[in-house]
Amino acid sequence: MSGLPDSAxxxxxxxxxxxxxxxxxxxxxxxxxxxxxxxxxxRRRRTGGGPLARFAALVLxxxxxxxxxxxxxxxxxxxxxxxxxxxxxxxxxxxxxxxYAPQVLAATLATGLNALIxxxxxxxxxxxxxxxxxxxxxxxxxxxxxxAAVAVVPIVALAPVLYTMFGSTSEVARIIIASIAAFVPxxxxxxxxxxxxxxxxxxxxxxYAASSGxxxxxxxxxxxxPHFFTGLRIASSLAVISALVAEYFGGPRAGLGSAITTAAxxxxxxxxxxxxxxxxxxxxxFFALTTLIERxxxxxx
Amino acid sequence: MSTSPSTPAPESTSAAGTAASxxxxxxxxxxxxxxxxxxxxxxxxxxxxKGAEVTALTGIELTVRAGEFVSLIGPSGCGKSTLLRLIADxxxxxxxxxxxxxxxxxxxxxxxxYGIAFQQAGLLPWxxxxxxxxxxxxxxxxxxxxxxxxxxxxxxxxxxxDFAGHYPDQLSGGMQQRVAIARSLAEQPRLLLMDEPFxxxxxxxxxxxxxxxxxxxAETGAAVVFVTHSIPEAVYLSDRVVVMSPRPGRITxxxxxxxxDAADRGEDLREDAAFFAGVTAVREALHGHEAAPATxxxxxxxxx
Numbered sequence: 001m002s003g004l005p006d007s008a009x010x011x012x013x014x015x016x017x018x019x020x021x022x023x024x025x026x027x028x029x030x031x032x033x034x035x036x037x038x039x040x041x042x043r044r045r046r047t048g049g050g051p052l053a054r055f056a057a058l059v060l061x062x063x064x065x066x067x068x069x070x071x072x073x074x075x076x077x078x079x080x081x082x083x084x085x086x087x088x089x090x091x092x093x094x095x096x097x098x099x100y101a102p103q104v105l106a107a108t109l110a111t112g113l114n115a116l117i118x119x120x121x122x123x124x125x126x127x128x129x130x131x132x133x134x135x136x137x138x139x140x141x142x143x144x145x146x147x148a149a150v151a152v153v154p155i156v157a158l159a160p161v162l163y164t165m166f167g168s169t170s171e172v173a174r175i176i177i178a179s180i181a182a183f184v185p186x187x188x189x190x191x192x193x194x195x196x197x198x199x200x201x202x203x204x205x206x207x208y209a210a211s212s213g214x215x216x217x218x219x220x221x222x223x224x225x226p227h228f229f230t231g232l233r234i235a236s237s238l239a240v241i242s243a244l245v246a247e248y249f250g251g252p253r254a255g256l257g258s259a260i261t262t263a264a265x266x267x268x269x270x271x272x273x274x275x276x277x278x279x280x281x282x283x284x285x286f287f288a289l290t291t292l293i294e295r296x297x298x299x300x301x
Numbered sequence: 302m303s304t305s306p307s308t309p310a311p312e313s314t315s316a317a318g319t320a321a322s323x324x325x326x327x328x329x330x331x332x333x334x335x336x337x338x339x340x341x342x343x344x345x346x347x348x349x350x351k352g353a354e355v356t357a358l359t360g361i362e363l364t365v366r367a368g369e370f371v372s373l374i375g376p377s378g379c380g381k382s383t384l385l386r387l388i389a390d391x392x393x394x395x396x397x398x399x400x401x402x403x404x405x406x407x408x409x410x411x412x413x414x415y416g417i418a419f420q421q422a423g424l425l426p427w428x429x430x431x432x433x434x435x436x437x438x439x440x441x442x443x444x445x446x447x448x449x450x451x452x453x454x455x456x457x458x459x460x461x462x463d464f465a466g467h468y469p470d471q472l473s474g475g476m477q478q479r480v481a482i483a484r485s486l487a488e489q490p491r492l493l494l495m496d497e498p499f500x501x502x503x504x505x506x507x508x509x510x511x512x513x514x515x516x517x518x519a520e521t522g523a524a525v526v527f528v529t530h531s532i533p534e535a536v537y538l539s540d541r542v543v544v545m546s547p548r549p550g551r552i553t554x555x556x557x558x559x560x561x562d563a564a565d566r567g568e569d570l571r572e573d574a575a576f577f578a579g580v581t582a583v584r585e586a587l588h589g590h591e592a593a594p595a596t597x598x599x600x601x602x603x604x605x
Contacts, residue, residue: 200423203391207417208440209410218440222427300426300468 092270110254118178126186134194159249181242182235193227226298337524343397356549372535380550416485422477475506536579554586
């Protein structure tokens with residue numbers, strides 16, 4: 001799952017065709033065969049046409065592939081008689097998803113809330129510290145090694161300690177873990193953005209005798225914004241993953257991670273998969289929303 | 302014939318033209334408003350690596366009268382851009398005095414006595430064309446209704462009225478540069494500082510922009526200090542071409558061009574004998590008199 005943001009970063013500048021294929025195939029956990037993009041491109045060129053036709057050409061091929069793959073897995077599982085603890089059949093997973101829909105939704109919302117709060121806290125702290133580091137060299141010197149240390153802290157190492165600190169009924173530990181995970185990319189990207197003011201813009205503002213407040217408002221912040229949103233996009237996926245993985249190590253029973261372990265422990269494999277689908281959807285929602293914000297923010301560059 | 306080719310400029314032509322040149326006779330510190338720029342004994346030394354010093358400019362004596370178009374020409378590293386930055390108070394001289402309309406360079410910058418355009422258009426990519434042009438007005442607290450009127454005038458002047466709502470990334474390089482020029486004219490400055498504004502443009506666009514600049518200059522009556530490394534560009538545009546030389550950066554010669562009123566200069570001037578005489582005069586001043594004109598460019602000077 002952690003491969004998703006990276007692959008998406010790599011495909012970001014290419015046409016949306018490749019982006020969409022990568023996001024969908026990554027999200028469903030299926031490998032993305034290389035000929036996929038080529039087929040879609042050929043189909044798009046043939047259709048040409050209006051925006052609706054182009055949208056259909058963009059969206060339909062990956063959906064078609066997904067449906068075919070699901071049917072194929074179903075066929076294999078049923079015909080070969082594979083036991084559910086090895087691989088649950090798609091129809092059984094769908095059945096469980098429908099049957100447990102309210103529980104899946106509740107668990108998704110619980111994990112999503114932790115991830116969202118963590119993302120917001122990480123973003124606020126990340127931006128404030130980036131501003132401090134960009135304006136004061138001494139702060140930058142002090143922060144750099146600490147951020148490097150925070151960046152390599154494994155969630156696995158932190159979770160049990162934090163559960164002990166805040167008690168096993170509190171969500172605080174999970175929120176802290178999500179904030180730490182979100183903080184690092186937001187801090188690093190925002191700091192880079194704040195240092196990205198072009199010399200010609202700095203000269204221009206000086207030539208116009210702009211005050212330092214005006215310089216910040218008219219040049220520094222707009223220059224840094226797209227970088228901040230790139231950091232936010234990377235952080236959004238990390239926050240979801242961290243909030244979910246943290247649930248594997250204890251704490252309250254709410255949330256997708258807890259539900260997956262509980263279902264798996266009680267041999268309800270298809271139900272475990274139903275919660276995994278909830279996790280995939282949650283990750284995609286965070287990723288899609290932050291990608292959209294980033295696209296809007298860096299429209300004219 | 303209005304050119305005076307190979308006439309030595311009044312100022313010192315010797316290598317290190319220091320103190321006593323005739324121009325120092327004019328009142329410098331108390332320069333009145335008929336002089337847009339006065340530079341006296343200006344020197345700029347940059348601290349290099351390991352205590353080494355680089356003398357970017359030395360002994361600069363320059364006077365630009367109000368309404369006069371002066372080009373600074375010379376090979377790379379002769380300090381022409383540095384001199385422009387000193388006049389704009391984007392950098393400070395290590396010695397000497399610069400006066401802009403009788404004020405210190407710093408006071409002139411704070412009072413917005415000049416407009417400036419760089420080699421890169423330097424537009425803010427997140428602002429539309431109209432918002433880029435109105436940036437200086439907005440920074441200096443002009444009301445939005447007044448700003449809108451002025452922006453419409455300026456876009457009309459540079460022929461971009463239809464592109465007010467576009468963003469810089471939707472414009473060609475020449476159009477971006479025209480937006481930058483409109484922006485530099487926003488506050489009707491009596492002095493325009495231009496650092497190779499057409500340097501990154503193709504030849505056709507460049508010639509069109511030059512003609513356009515002459516027209517704009519005739520309409521506004523502003524003095525212009527124009528940095529370039531193109532001899533024809535300097536001759537075509539200027540009243541006077543100041544020739545500079547590197548290591549250390551200094552003024553070695555001045556050539557009076559005066560091909561006529563800015564308003565009267567058209568495209569046909571580029572094929573006029575007076576124009577070629579001016580080009581030859583500047584080239585000889587650049588290369589020293591031993592250089593044969595046929596050898597074309599040397600020392601990084603562009604003969605386009």
